[in-house]
Amino acid sequence: MSHLNTLVLHQLRYGELRGDALLRANEHLAACETCSSRLRAQEAERAAFVAAPVPDAIRAIGATAAPVRSWWRDWLPLAGALLAAASLSLVVREVRTDGVTSPEVATARPKGELPAVEVWVKRPEGTRPLREGEPVGSGDRIQLVYDPHGASAIALAGRDGSGRIEVYTTNAPTGIGLVRAPFALTLDDTPGSQELFVVGSDRALSEDEVKEAVAGAVHGARVGHVVLRKREGGGRR
Amino acid sequence: MVLTRTSRSATADARASRMESLDIEALYRRYGDLVQGRCRSLLRSEQDAAEATQEVFLRLWRYRDSFRGEASPTTWLFKITTSTCLNRLRTRRRHPEELVDETPQLAGPRDALVSEIEARQLLNLLVEEEDERTRAALVYHHIDGMTHDEVGEMLGISGAAVRKRIAVFREKVRGRLPGLEGS
Incomplete structure (x- = not known):
């Protein structure tokens, strides 16, 4: 199985995927624990980042x-x-x-x-x-x-x-x-x-x-x- | 103001319009995690990552007119951040006196440890010998998991050209690091 690349995971989080690309990504995530875990890691990083002050x-x-x-x-x-x-x-x-x-x-x-x-x-x-x-x-x-x-x-x-x-x-x-x-x-x-x-x-x-x-x-x-x-x-x- | 545009969707126009009101703090809050995470992952040094993040946002701010027109702001930032980090890694390599000690803590017998560290150092040196595009192609393909065509799109070259660059690099590695063959 070919995994989602790092940029596609970012684009998904930022709502930049549309149409077929969005469908394909969601279908893949539903079936792939590796990519789901990578996405969760990006989201966790985001949560920690939001809590920190702007330098x-x-x-x-x-x-x-x-x-x-x-x-x-x-x-x-x-x-x-x-x-x-x-x-x-x-x-x-x-x-x-x-x-x-x-x-x-x-x-x-x-x-x-x-x-x-x-x-x-x-x-x-x-x-x-x-x-x-x-x-x-x-x-x-x-x-x-x-x-x-x-x-x-x-x-x-x-x-x-x-x-x-x-x-x-x-x-x-x-x-x-x-x-x-x-x-x-x-x-x-x-x-x-x-x-x-x-x-x-x-x-x-x-x-x-x-x-x-x-x-x-x-x-x-x-x-x-x-x-x-x-x-x-x-x-x- | 005259803007040169090649193709922009209504979505991109709407996004651009929204971004007119964004200031640097808002941009940082929106995209900072992407940039910072990418810098940490490629540079493996908190201080370097913080400086590189700052550098990327300075570039974003200076070139915000073109940034506003991007259909995919994350793609723009991903490219700029990768390029910034690769420049820093090259600089670090040329000035080893400023190197941060990042020797990985590996388990295993000492000989195997030394051999693995030497292999990594040699691999790094081989990567450093490559031109900017090939180094970016190696990162996009081997670290980010992009296909040759996706890497080609990022770099503005064909997928076949990417395949060839990576194949030439792998041949070079096989010649110098037979133990890494197939990795």
Whole structure:
């Protein structure tokens, strides 16, 4: 007997099965203790989940993350003039320390095919998206999340307050949609801003080429960029 | 707002309309158990599962316009959650210093235990060598019990292509792990 797959059991619970698919599933469940038991396990998990509070990290998402699709669709009709005017500000969206907070994730969402970059911060209380305007300090662990937008190769690099460029990897994961960087960065106490770069290209770049791409030479690279400014005094909040 | 739609039923439109009013907490309460359970099952680490769940809901929230148009929200979430977990597993493999010790507590003689753990590690390595689609196909087929055609539908490829990818992987496993033949 072929069992119901996991997704079909979820679809059944959520009322998404219709017609023949629903009939077949119910007939199978009536005859199959294995699948009935799997469904009961999903329902028990649901019952335990409903009783638990919504984590703060999930609530924070609603206050921080703007919808991506609406963003560019809303702007599309005005693309010609606005894109020209906005191109610079789209490439770099700074995380400021001036206390002005905006209800958006600290993110660079460049136009075109540039990799989009999000910054998450790992602190003892948990990992969550860094809000725009939220300061960072030495000891904070920074997790980059990026959308390669079709790039075949991704390199990750940083530039600290002294202007030193460090290539973290020339072979970061690519994929469809958001991808986590394969490591977290722990900020040190170097004064000044910390810049992070996601360099997308159609071929793997050498470290030197990545440094040149970060410095402005193109090499066929598309560079997503975010600037973190450290809080005065440097330390973790 | 202009929406590009391929096919949507009246049911999907009604669902989409209802979802207009949902906020992130409501979405989490409605679908969180599916996402969290899936993350726990694939990642086998509470902390990783919590972070992955958060990541999936961030993606849901950011792409909620397209999510609203889904005829089957559970299918969309199932795919995104699987992809998120597979990315995390790959990252974990590349950075073993951050690995959580999840060595299974197995009963049996020590030699057999070591051999089974080594076999699992090698199997994991073999899976890691595969591309994203093949790894997803292996999970959908071997863990979720989907047929080749159902996996193909999830991945946007034919059932025959899925069958071939899985067969090639099994051949590779047979060559490297003869003890697992037929499993």
